Amino acid sequence: MTTAAWTHKDLLGLEELSAEELTLLLEQARAFKEVSLRPIKKVPALRGRTVVLFFLEPSTRTRTSFELAAKRLSADILNIQASSTSLTKGETILDTVRNIEAMKVDILVIRHSVSGIPLKVAKTAAASVVNAGDGSHEHPTQGLVDLYTMLEKKGTIAGLNVSIVGDIAHSRVARSNLWGLTKLGARVTLCGPPTLVPAGIEQLGVKVTYSLKEAIRDADVLMLLRLQLERQTQNLLPSIREYAKLFGVDREKLAWGKPDLIVMHPGPVNRGVELAPDVADGPQSVIYDQVTNGVAVRMAVLYLVSGGRPAKAPAAKPVPAHPVTA
Amino acid sequence: MPATLLIKGGRIVDPANGVDATGDLLIEGDRIVKVGGTIAANGAEVVKADGQIVFPGFVDLHVHLRSPGREEKETVATGTRAAAKGGFTTICAMANTDPPADNRTVVEYLLAEARRSAAVTVLPIGAVTKGLAGESLAEIGELKAAGVVALSDDGHSIMNAQLMRRALEYAKMFELPIISHAEDTTLSAGGLMHEGLASIKQGVQGIPSSAEAVMVARDILLAEHAGARLHIAHASAKETIDLLRAAKQRGVAVTAEATPHHLALTDEALRQYESNCKMNPPLRAAADQAALHAALRDGTIDCVATDHAPHTQAEKEVEMDTAPFGVIGLETALGVLMTVLVKPGGLTLTQLAAAMSWRPAQVIRIPRGTLSPGAAADVTLVDPGKTWTVTVDAFESKSSNSPFIGRTLHGAVTEVFLGGRRLVHNGEVLAL
Numbered sequence: 043m044t045t046a047a048w049t050h051k052d053l054l055g056l057e058e059l060s061a062e063e064l065t066l067l068l069e070q071a072r073a074f075k076e077v078s079l080r081p082i083k084k085v086p087a088l089r090g091r092t093v094v095l096f097f098l099e100p101s102t103r104t105r106t107s108f109e110l111a112a113k114r115l116s117a118d119i120l121n122i123q124a125s126s127t128s129l130t131k132g133e134t135i136l137d138t139v140r141n142i143e144a145m146k147v148d149i150l151v152i153r154h155s156v157s158g159i160p161l162k163v164a165k166t167a168a169a170s171v172v173n174a175g176d177g178s179h180e181h182p183t184q185g186l187v188d189l190y191t192m193l194e195k196k197g198t199i200a201g202l203n204v205s206i207v208g209d210i211a212h213s214r215v216a217r218s219n220l221w222g223l224t225k226l227g228a229r230v231t232l233c234g235p236p237t238l239v240p241a242g243i244e245q246l247g248v249k250v251t252y253s254l255k256e257a258i259r260d261a262d263v264l265m266l267l268r269l270q271l272e273r274q275t276q277n278l279l280p281s282i283r284e285y286a287k288l289f290g291v292d293r294e295k296l297a298w299g300k301p302d303l304i305v306m307h308p309g310p311v312n313r314g315v316e317l318a319p320d321v322a323d324g325p326q327s328v329i330y331d332q333v334t335n336g337v338a339v340r341m342a343v344l345y346l347v348s349g350g351r352p353a354k355a356p357a358a359k360p361v362p363a364h365p366v367t368a
Numbered sequence: 369m370p371a372t373l374l375i376k377g378g379r380i381v382d383p384a385n386g387v388d389a390t391g392d393l394l395i396e397g398d399r400i401v402k403v404g405g406t407i408a409a410n411g412a413e414v415v416k417a418d419g420q421i422v423f424p425g426f427v428d429l430h431v432h433l434r435s436p437g438r439e440e441k442e443t444v445a446t447g448t449r450a451a452a453k454g455g456f457t458t459i460c461a462m463a464n465t466d467p468p469a470d471n472r473t474v475v476e477y478l479l480a481e482a483r484r485s486a487a488v489t490v491l492p493i494g495a496v497t498k499g500l501a502g503e504s505l506a507e508i509g510e511l512k513a514a515g516v517v518a519l520s521d522d523g524h525s526i527m528n529a530q531l532m533r534r535a536l537e538y539a540k541m542f543e544l545p546i547i548s549h550a551e552d553t554t555l556s557a558g559g560l561m562h563e564g565l566a567s568i569k570q571g572v573q574g575i576p577s578s579a580e581a582v583m584v585a586r587d588i589l590l591a592e593h594a595g596a597r598l599h600i601a602h603a604s605a606k607e608t609i610d611l612l613r614a615a616k617q618r619g620v621a622v623t624a625e626a627t628p629h630h631l632a633l634t635d636e637a638l639r640q641y642e643s644n645c646k647m648n649p650p651l652r653a654a655a656d657q658a659a660l661h662a663a664l665r666d667g668t669i670d671c672v673a674t675d676h677a678p679h680t681q682a683e684k685e686v687e688m689d690t691a692p693f694g695v696i697g698l699e700t701a702l703g704v705l706m707t708v709l710v711k712p713g714g715l716t717l718t719q720l721a722a723a724m725s726w727r728p729a730q731v732i733r734i735p736r737g738t739l740s741p742g743a744a745a746d747v748t749l750v751d752p753g754k755t756w757t758v759t760v761d762a763f764e765s766k767s768s769n770s771p772f773i774g775r776t777l778h779g780a781v782t783e784v785f786l787g788g789r790r791l792v793h794n795g796e797v798l799a800l
Contacts, residue, residue: 057569136685156687157571158641165640178571214571240568 185218208267370397378417425457425746437466678767706779
């Protein structure tokens with residue numbers, strides 16, 4: 043049982059969190075997962091609070107997951123998406139955020155295509171900021187979802203061999219996983235062509251291999267990343283076909299690994315590129331568990347950044363963690 | 369009889385004459401007439417310089433005055449007041465204005481504007497290519513006649529090697545150095561910061577050191593072949609230093625500058641996505657910084673130039689990818705170098721004066737940067753014991769995009785004389 047207390051106003055990345063804080067978040071998520079399994083899935087923890095889902099990049103799964111998490115915590119929700127804002131490139135996002143803030147919201151969940159935007163907002167905003175994915179920087183809630191799922195399936199993170207395969211260079215999911223996994227003691231291997239694995243990333247305490255076989259062989263967890271199809275036109279790859287041949291995982295290649303190897307993917311899957319359908323839907327895949335766990339993890343994040351006290355599990359008859367303000 | 373001014377009891381640092389000694393300096397009219405020892409001068413105005421350093425006025429080869437065309441960022445008046453405050457008595461104005469200084473009219477406009485409103489001496493740099501487009505040579509003969517002291521497309525890289533070769537050859541006829549903004553734009557495209565561990569952590573596309581170094585290598589080879597003079601602007605990468613050192617050893621007529629920000633900061637300064645630390649070339653890694661320090665000490669880097677690049681706050685306060693590259697530097701250069709290099713013992717005052725005054729004057733072959741008797745009385749006094757904090761409000765520059773805001777610096781410019789006339793007193797720029 044952890045004794046750490048949550049002291050952060052924001053969740054911007056897993057890089058700045060300690061192992062204790064990560065554990066705290068995961069324990070909180072477990073408590074909320076129990077709530078998700080009840081017939082009545084709603085707790086009043088964030089009643090009277092306003093959560094703004096500020097998504098300036100297309101997203102279905104992350105936004106839906108956040109929305110469901112906020113609803114299950116009884117928060118009021120405001121959705122703002124790229125198409126419905128006056129934001130255009132070059133206009134200052136800080137101005138837009140200041141306007142939203144002036145309406146006295148409590149939590150800003152931000153997705154943006156440029157790295158560092160949630161941090162910039164957090165520096166000036168009084169509201170809590172939760173990074174829902176910024177550029178190629180971090181996607182901390184996805185990282186937590188992945189950690190939670192590994193913990194659930196394998197019982198521990200420490201000592202696990204986790205291989206992450208794909209476009210590491212442009213992946214915020216890879217970065218958040220890298221920080222979370224190394225802090226909690228997993229052995230991380232990154233795999234992809236050298237054009238998609240940044241030179242020098244070994245300095246962050248991970249192994250790099252260009253051989254998929256090597257990445258699969260000793261792994262307990264195999265995480266595939268989505269390959270953006272435009273990488274081909276940037277000369278990072280000769281073709282998607284060759285990528286799929288070298289780094290795509292099908293049932294045959296999966297057999298290189300341990301029988302209890304689990305397969306993860308942050309979604310959405312390019313079926314037939316990084317992952318064959320029979321693997322994505324196969325017995326070793328935990329992709330839908332990741333999606334399920336996303337709600338509980340995001341509930342935990344919203345709850346803790348808003349000042350909720352860490353709890354083992356909300357009581358059967360939950361009490362509000364905060365004085366309810368109208 | 370011309371007015372006389374006696375700067376008394378300062379530590380006179382004049383690398384051109386190998387001088388670093390306490391003594392007096394006598395100015396008559398616009399000239400230095402006597403230097404060293406105790407000088408008696410009846411009737412002269414006395415400037416007490418005890419505990420202060422007496423430098424030749426600083427010369428900056430790399431300033432973006434933004435005039436004509438981008439006066440919301442800087443004007444000749446504000447930019448030269450910033451220069452004066454920083455101890456610079458001569459600055460070179462880069463050609464990437466709007467319209468660019470690729471023809472005599474724009475150069476003449478700048479010189480006329482300087483006569484009207486400049487606090488310090490402004491020397492124009494002409495464009496190498498028409499419209500800075502990198503496609504055809506500007507009329508370099510006409511630019512020379514209009515008064516340019518060097519040629520540069522700074523801000524833009526001349527990607528066409530054949531054109532760069534012809535430019536170097538042609539400029540030789542007018543004894544003008546070409547200042548190279550060395551950047552292979554196919555390698556740097558899309559990059560926002562140095563490609564290294566910090567950019568990996570931050571998920572920001574990097575600008576590799578090779579984007580600079582491959583172009584430095586190309587330009588050195590072209591200058592060597594042409595027998596022309598080449599000056600490398602804002603050297604930032606250790607690979608560039610290695611290339612420069614080797615070229616100088618075999619006698620290539622290449623000189624180079626480094627900026628105070630590359631000497632003082634690394635890519636770690638961008639951990640908060642600070643747009644006031646976004647410039648091109650980018651702040652690089654600690655190993656690059658160490659190489660720049662060593663190169664400044666051994667003369668591989670000839671001079672410090674600020675690359676003063678004003679941008680408005682509105683332009684900088686946007687997403688990191690849309691914020692423009694560049695930082696201001698005139699008013700902080702001396703304090704930064706004293707703090708980061710001189711105080712910790714990484715650079716002597718003579719080396720500092722060589723880099724700030726004497727050698728930049730040599731690059732463009734102007735009779736400045738020295739305290740020799742007979743020289744123009746451009747003199748900068750520095751109090752090495754004065755500690756100050758960089759604040760937005762104190763800038764004379766119209767812009768405040770400095771990476772040093774909030775930093776405490778040791779060493780401040782106190783008095784500046786331009787042609788014998790007092791320009792700065794107690795650290796404040798006097799009204800023109």
